[in-house]
Amino acid sequence: MSTLGLTAHQVRYDLRAFTRNPRARVFTVATPVILLLLLLSIFHSGSLHLGGHKLITAEYYVPHIIVMGVLGAAFGNLLVTIVGKRESGSLKRRRATPAPAWAIIAGDVVTSVVSALVIAAVLILIGVLFYHVTLDTAGLGVVVLLCVVSAAAYAAIAYAASYFVGTVEAAAPVVQLTTLPLYFLSGVFVPSTNLPAWLNDLMSYLPVRPLGVALQAAFVPATNAGRRFDAGALLVILIWGVAAVLFAMRRFSWGPRRR
Amino acid sequence: MNVTARPHGRRARWHLVLTRTRTSRARGPGRSSVTTADPARPPGTPLAEPAAAQPAVGVPPAADSPAAITVHGLRMSYGSYEAVRGIDFEVGRGEILAFLGPNGAGKTTTVEICEGFRKRAAGEVRVLGDDPAHAGPDWRARVGVVLQESAPEALLTVRECLSMYAGYYPTPLPVGRALELVGLTDKAGDRCDRLSGGQLRRLDMALALIGDPELIFLDEPTTGFDPTARHAAWEVIAGLRELGKTIFLTTHYMEEAETLADRILVIAAGRIVASGTPATIGGRATDATLVSFTLPDGVAGRDLPALPAPVSVGKNRVAEVAHEYPMRVLQPLADWAVDHGYPLADISVHRPSLEEIYLRLASEAK
Numbered sequence: 121m122s123t124l125g126l127t128a129h130q131v132r133y134d135l136r137a138f139t140r141n142p143r144a145r146v147f148t149v150a151t152p153v154i155l156l157l158l159l160l161s162i163f164h165s166g167s168l169h170l171g172g173h174k175l176i177t178a179e180y181y182v183p184h185i186i187v188m189g190v191l192g193a194a195f196g197n198l199l200v201t202i203v204g205k206r207e208s209g210s211l212k213r214r215r216a217t218p219a220p221a222w223a224i225i226a227g228d229v230v231t232s233v234v235s236a237l238v239i240a241a242v243l244i245l246i247g248v249l250f251y252h253v254t255l256d257t258a259g260l261g262v263v264v265l266l267c268v269v270s271a272a273a274y275a276a277i278a279y280a281a282s283y284f285v286g287t288v289e290a291a292a293p294v295v296q297l298t299t300l301p302l303y304f305l306s307g308v309f310v311p312s313t314n315l316p317a318w319l320n321d322l323m324s325y326l327p328v329r330p331l332g333v334a335l336q337a338a339f340v341p342a343t344n345a346g347r348r349f350d351a352g353a354l355l356v357i358l359i360w361g362v363a364a365v366l367f368a369m370r371r372f373s374w375g376p377r378r379r
Numbered sequence: 380m381n382v383t384a385r386p387h388g389r390r391a392r393w394h395l396v397l398t399r400t401r402t403s404r405a406r407g408p409g410r411s412s413v414t415t416a417d418p419a420r421p422p423g424t425p426l427a428e429p430a431a432a433q434p435a436v437g438v439p440p441a442a443d444s445p446a447a448i449t450v451h452g453l454r455m456s457y458g459s460y461e462a463v464r465g466i467d468f469e470v471g472r473g474e475i476l477a478f479l480g481p482n483g484a485g486k487t488t489t490v491e492i493c494e495g496f497r498k499r500a501a502g503e504v505r506v507l508g509d510d511p512a513h514a515g516p517d518w519r520a521r522v523g524v525v526l527q528e529s530a531p532e533a534l535l536t537v538r539e540c541l542s543m544y545a546g547y548y549p550t551p552l553p554v555g556r557a558l559e560l561v562g563l564t565d566k567a568g569d570r571c572d573r574l575s576g577g578q579l580r581r582l583d584m585a586l587a588l589i590g591d592p593e594l595i596f597l598d599e600p601t602t603g604f605d606p607t608a609r610h611a612a613w614e615v616i617a618g619l620r621e622l623g624k625t626i627f628l629t630t631h632y633m634e635e636a637e638t639l640a641d642r643i644l645v646i647a648a649g650r651i652v653a654s655g656t657p658a659t660i661g662g663r664a665t666d667a668t669l670v671s672f673t674l675p676d677g678v679a680g681r682d683l684p685a686l687p688a689p690v691s692v693g694k695n696r697v698a699e700v701a702h703e704y705p706m707r708v709l710q711p712l713a714d715w716a717v718d719h720g721y722p723l724a725d726i727s728v729h730r731p732s733l734e735e736i737y738l739r740l741a742s743e744a745k
Binding site (some may be wrong): 136213220314 | 494496517518519520522524526529530531532533535539542543544546547548549570571586590
């Protein structure tokens with residue numbers, strides 16, 4: 121089977137398993153949608169200032185909850201899935217076949233990217249249809265690019281992070297403990313304008329806040345000095361992705377850790 | 380010729396698909412012990428087409444092919460602990476080798492090295508002609524593996540799971556045929572997380588077969604099975620023998636080894652301590668046979684006829700005589716009992732079981 125054919129073959133089955141997984145549906149679809157609706161109900165008539173520009177709350181929360189959706193799909197859900205498959209012996213079993221490692225990993229990465237795009241589309245539709253959010257074609261293109269690159273990078277980080285998670289029971293708590301503080305400190309739930317400058321600077325070099333800033337710029341370029349596409353933010357995410365790939369190449373284990 | 384293969388007289392689940400000429404089995408050490416009625420059909424024949432007339436394509440004849448597995452001077456250490464201490468063995472093509480050993484004996488390490496999952500410290504290993512430590516996808520396509528513990532894709536159906544794996548191989552079996560081989564046809568549409576333990580293990584077996592391998596590693600394939608499921612699994616494995624597949628089986632069940640294996644290898648404390656057929660291993664064929672019976676009322680040990688070995692009388696007046704030629708004990712004993720009208724109704728002739736031999740070998744190695 122050709123490279124593309126084998127990837128498509130793997131993605132087909134991984135996507136099927138993904139759609140049947142209640143945890144995946146909650147992580148990637150239900151939680152961001154519920155949170156967006158909750159936040160927009162609470163701050164329905166509010167507005168806020170960002171980069172000297174006034175935003176309605178939906179213009180802020182739609183891009184930032186997309187961050188949550190992408191991270192949930194490509195990092196949170198994938199990390200739990202990888203550790204689960206590793207500890208059940210399913211990954212080792214796949215390695216006992218002629219399937220190359222890249223095909224197995226590509227299945228996970230493409231599944232993560234597709235699910236990230238789906239949740240982003242759902243959140244954008246909610247914002248556009250019910251909360252007066254606007255997004256032009258150029259903005260949509262940037263959002264798609266950001267979602268694809270960041271989902272792939274977060275998936276790489278999930279592969280690298282699996283090295284630190286020994287049991288499937290530990291995987292979900294690790295996801296909560298790492299993502300929840302990042303959501304708060306990266307402005308996903310509340311704008312991070314009140315954070316100390318050093319913490320804001322630090323967050324700019326971690327892989328979550330740059331995605332929020334870049335997505336916000338794609339929706340409202342005025343928040344980013346008129347630049348719709350924040351290449352710097354994308355570069356930070358890419359560097360994290362490459363670093364994670366290099367780490368995973370050395371440390372990722374296919375076999376169960378418990379034996 | 381359509382012959383329904385029913386090993387051991389039991390009804391095989393796969394009898395509909397194994398329509399090949401019945402093969403006979405000659406146990407013996409060394410090379411392939413599978414002989415086929417059709418001399419043109421060598422061991423390792425693909426499973427894909429059951430028709431007897433199918434030519435064997437791409438499979439070297441057994442007589443010219445080297446052993447499926449050759450291990451020489453294999454060593455492996457974990458830190459200062461030496462798990463495998465220089466072992467040598469061979470597995471012939473078409474042979475079922477049972478690899479026995481207590482936990483911690485180096486069994487799993489050896490198997491994982493042969494499967495290409497673990498590096499070795501020293502020694503030479505050739506599996507299907509290649510070093511498994513450096514083997515690529517072409518080699519993987521010729522080897523099937525049933526891991527000790529592995530859960531198939533929980534959220535896919537049985538058929539989807541097999542289809543996914545089939546896509547990894549250059550010449551896979553049709554999914555329906557793999558399902559037939561392991562008797563899971565009626566579960567094809569069930570999700571894997573809804574299968575019983577025995578059904579999951581059979582699916583595992585089907586996943587190992589889906590690439591139509593020449594060599595299959597079965598690591599404790601029936602652990603946790605109830606007796607019915609175990610016998611069903613044996614029928615599947617015996618069916619693979621009929622098709623000339625080479626099987627490397629590890630098990631803790633002596634009956635499993637005795638039923639299935641052409642040859643047994645016992646590893647203990649990192650060394651091979653015995654090798655032979657189930658009938659001869661550990662001197663089983665020449666070991667003394669034990670004749671025992673309860674002494675009739677009023678008869679003492681000294682009243683017995685002259686026997687070729689000393690008689691020991693234990694509790695409950697049970698007399699025991701051990702001798703490598705049991706008939707030399709039985710004949711004078713029978714004459715004496717008939718002459719005196721003693722029924723000796725509980726007389727038993729006991730050859731050491733494989734389990735007894737194994738336990739002796741394992742304890743001697745400690």
